[in-house]
Amino acid sequence: MKERKSDMERACKEMRLGVAVDVEKCNGCRTCELVCSLHLSGMFDPYSSAIRIVRPDVHGPISSEIRDGCDLCSGLSIPYCVEFCPTDAVFLTRVP
8 A cells, every 4th residue: 555655655756746727716815926926925915925916907807827936735635726725726737
């Protein structure tokens, strides 16, 4: 059993994963920014977040940006932004 677990861990490390946002599902609540900043800086501070949700107008379109500081919440099995998104708009995806 230990051998199988280590094989899976190795496969996960070899797979390049990143965070993405489905802007059609996103409601602009910015929970992902808050939990990311908590992980990265120990404070609820959206400016220190590696994920950014942009909505210039209250009723306008939403866009997102994932910054280089994202470490996929190293040490956790699921990044906080994915785990706590109330609309499941934030998800893990393979990156080239």
